[in-house]
Amino acid sequence: MKSIMKLGIVLALVAAISGGMLSYVYNLTNPIIEAANLQRREEQLTSIYDGGEEFVEITDYIDQFSTITNCFKVVKDNTVEGYVYQMSVNGYGGKVTYLVALDESGIYKGYETIDVTTETSGFGSRVATDEMKAKVIGKDIGSKLDALTGATITSSAVIRGIDDAVAHYQMLKGGKSS
């Protein structure tokens, strides 16, 4: 009985010290990671929608879609040019986050991944390459998007996310006309 207590205490102690150390490193690095992510997102928003001058975050209907994390209205010269969605879907290994842009006429204007580190390098990670971009950009929102052979799970998840973005986009449009 005594030895079990001792073992438990040693293990708990080791775990506690490890936890403390981790939280220290986390606090040290988290601001840098956050700042880098924010800056990267800003760069991506402008790169995905060239010509966009201002990105206004909108929250209408967002809570109906679990995959949409953020939605930005792209404004240029006081008119709405299109929308950029930040999506987060379940890939093969975990969350895949990416941006997809739709313009006012209903064409996929851009596609850019933010984080695919959960996916297997060389397989699921291919959704981050130009290969996937070519399947999305320039297509009409009504057309069917093809998954990538060999990376089916990740790319189909990405495409389902894009479908959600389209559904939300149409809700926004419908809401406006009524």
Added chain:
Amino acid sequence: MKDKLNIIKNGIIKENPIFIMLLGLCSALAISTSLTNAVGMGMAVTFVLIMSNVIISTIRHLIPDEIRIPVFIVIIATAVKCVQFLMNAYTPALYTSLGVFIPLIVVNCIILGRAESFASKNSVIDSLCDAIGMGLGYTLALLIISAIRELIGTGGLSFVNPFNATQTIFRFSFFKSCAISLLTQPSGAFITLGCILAYLQHRRLKKVIEIQKGERK
């Protein structure tokens, strides 16, 4: 001093974790597609090895024998998570390209293997030397595999500063039109490793045969 150097040399050549002990092959085969990845992964594994070996050998007398494995795992997991945070903060490009293989260092058998077979029985300085040797041996093996794969698979060699993805240190392209892209695939990793191991085995056998001949005379 000499025995410390011997420990380091032992890890790099005589007991090379990849080529001789065949440990930790999963991540080694998966990420050895480019020199940059190899250096990044090598650094991450070396760092984790040093941290875990030093900590474990420091507290080796305090850990009860019955729970040494769980304690090792907690220490290794902590070290890996630290590396993951640091890489995400300071080498974001490398963090993205190594992907899931950084957290997978936790289950890399080189690290637990060295903790169990070396650090838990030897002094702190010896364990540090062992970690450096094993880490360098791992990095060297990755560099050899990835150099072959990148050269044949893409027809050139390139190396990007792991800490700054925009800074290319060198980039050559020799025969891009007749590159064999199979070598960049996972199956290419197996073929490359198989050839290297066959060559090493051939050399070793030759040595053994020579020794036997010498004995017969």
